[in-house]
């Protein structure tokens with residue numbers, strides 16, 4: 001609890017921003033849903049032949065899992081606030097359309113008949129009779145939609161739209177429950193708060209109807225415009241940063257200090273970064289040097305001219321007890337040592353990311369080429385599990401290790417790939433839920449061991465020194481053994497669109513800092 | 519005033535709800551549409567204010583086809599009262615009554631004074647009811663408001679579809695009597711749909727009896743009773759014949775009234791005061807009152823020029839009634 005309050009107090013500015021974005025996403029999408037949903041509901045009551053298709057369609061949208069709906073938006077609208085708002089809008093549509101429809105349908109037929117009989121026009125009946133009488137039901141629909149949207153909006157952080165989901169997902173990636181709480185609690189409070197306020201309004205709707213609907217409309221429009229303008233403002237260079245990088249010791253804060261610059265951050269999942277960079281939503285992105293898309297998307301890697309990043313040699317890490325019991329496995333794994341240089345890794349990654357091959361095939365083909373046995377493919381209950389992070393090369397490496405172990409030992413191997421962050425994978429290893437995964441020396445140093453600054457300085461970002469230090473310390477502190485490096489390095493890099501970098505004359509991170517500080 | 523000519527309405531090309539109907543409703547009369555459930559009464563009524571468009575045939579009001587103006591305009595000049603009233607639950611009583619005047623864009627003052635006047639007219643105090651909402655009114659009160667609403671813009675025609683159908687018998691009778699009186703005062707042309715034959719006999723000057731969409735007979739209650747056009751008409755009235763006869767025959771029918779005739783109760787309900795009897799009272803009402811007055815020693819006195827011509831007891835009245843009926847059937851024309 002104390003941790004939580006400390007976190008909230010130190011991060012209140014960011015938390016407020018996220019809450020603002022969250023409310024913005026919720027209300028912009030809600031406003032659109034109201035503007036479109038109510039007429040749609042009305043039309044459904046007027047033309048009986050389209051009422052069931054319309055209600056059916058909005059009902060089906062609601063059954064699509066929210067993550068999947070956000071996923072469908074990606075190829076259509078890319079990432080950021082726009083696809084998030086569209087997805088939220090689609091979600092909000094059902095309760096609003098359905099309640100408008102049923103609210104109007106529930107108006108007693110005698111009331112409608114007498115209205116017609118007195119000579120009211122269709123429009124007058126709608127405005128003076130049907131909508132006012134249906135308003136409590138319609139409002140209940142809006143209330144439901146609001147609460148749904150506050151919840152679903154947390155997922156929008158996944159596609160770079162911001163909101164309170166950022167803390168939740170960053171917290172999940174770092175296995176930090178305080179941070180998850182910092183996102184989840186305000187989201188829950190928002191939902192409860194809106195529900196309560198709208199509930200009050202709903203109960204008093206007949207008396208509050210006029211002043212309220214105008215007032216609400218004005219407030220909603222202002223909030224919406226404001227948040228749209230903040231979400232879409234374009235005047236500055238912005239950097240896309242994956243959640244984990246924001247919190248790491250070798251991450252964004254350190255980078256800004258090291259190079260002495262300050263730029264607005266858009267937090268987003270690493271897998272979305274390239275698209276965001278390409279469509280101009282961000283101008284700089286944090287990526288991985290082995291990523292095949294750097295070339296494919298024609299991106300410029302900014303040189304780390306002041307040597308901020310440590311070396312990130314990739315090497316498998318295993319539990320000490322497991323290593324001692326299975327020397328044959330170590331042998332099998334070590335066959336890969338030194339075989340994949342950085343060029344090769346980039347090529348393999350791009351075979352997956354760009355050419356659409358699956359990781360397993362890529363792993364198999366590579367090993368086959370190198371003259372390893374790849375024929376055995378066991379299907380039994382796994383006797384050991386290999387873990388991996390949510391990066392393409394970790395998937396490929398995981399498959400390579402599985403193939404090697406299955407072909408050179410008697411063990412059946414299972415995979416737990418795609419885990420959401422370093423802390424999660426590492427904890428899984430410590431708890432013996434997995435026995436092996438590929439890690440990077442720099443990450444071991446800064447994320448797992450977190451030594452004092454003087455120690456880091458003494459290592460001087462020298463690859464061998466860092467490897468030796470990390471290997472020793474991991475053995476002593478965690479009983480984890482680092483095996484021989486695979487041969488490639490995967491360091492964090494800052495990426496820009498080549499054209500823009502050229503135009504602005506930016507080659508190095510120092511150039512970028514200079515440009516920003518102008 | 520209202521004229522239907524060869525009007526037919528077919529729903530979904532197979533249900534003929536109204537089949538080649540023609541009738542003429544005269545100005546100032548109350549015209550009843552009666553018949554069993556599903557015979558097409560409501561359909562016929564709704565064609566008059568174009569809530570339903572006829573499949574064929576013409577309807578005119580004062581010689582003008584009702585299709586010569588927008589249906590909304592037409593309806594604003596025709597009062598419409600239905601069984602379920604259909605008051606707007608979100609409007610106050612006053613706002614409900616003011617609906618049509620507001621559609622006609624009357625000025626604020628006129629709208630308000632009209633609504634008060636109407637509430638008085640239907641027997642509700644404006645001070646108590648104006649600001650209340652329909653849900654806080656009893657069924658009878660709601661129906662009174664419904665009536666006031668239909669009268670709001672002073673239309674010359676009022677269409678009523680089972681207006682008292684949802685009320686309990688006592689309230690129904692009471693409101694019916696008041697409404698009959700009111701209608702006589704304000705001289706409206708009324709088309710009344712009802713399946714309550716007593717209501718039709720009590721309120722209507724003329725009736726149209728429908729069966730399966732076809733017109734069976736048009737005429738005064740008496741004509742239907744004593745000169746039924748078909749076996750259907752006869753059997754339709756058969757089960758209530760005696761009461762209907764009493765309802766349709768007035769006291770003046772069975773007495774030979776002169777210019778200087780006076781009718782009064784004997785003995786009077788209060789001493790030294792003469793209880794006059796109106797000549798158009800139906801026998802039903804007379805006998806009912808006599809019953810209440812304890813008919814053993816009650817009688818009706820008929821005086822001509824101050825001299826007593828007749829003194830009639832309960833059984834005298836019934837005898838006269840029987841012989842009047844006999845004459846009616848032989849005579850062919852009713853008196």
Ligand SMILES: Nc1ncnc2c1ncn2[C@@H]1O[C@H](COP(=O)(O)OP(=O)(O)OP(=O)(O)O)[C@@H](O)[C@H]1O
Pocket residue numbers: 529530533534535554555556557558559560561562713
């Ligand atoms: N909108 C409609 N569509 C199809 N058929 C209809 C429609 N309205 C009425 N009918 C049919 O037309 C016939 C006459 O209906 P109508 O409502 O005029 O009867 P009614 O005499 O008013 O009966 P009730 O005394 O029960 O009110 C019925 O058979 C009814 O089912």
Ligand SMILES: [Mg+2]
Pocket residue numbers: 559560561679
């Ligand atoms: Mg009817």
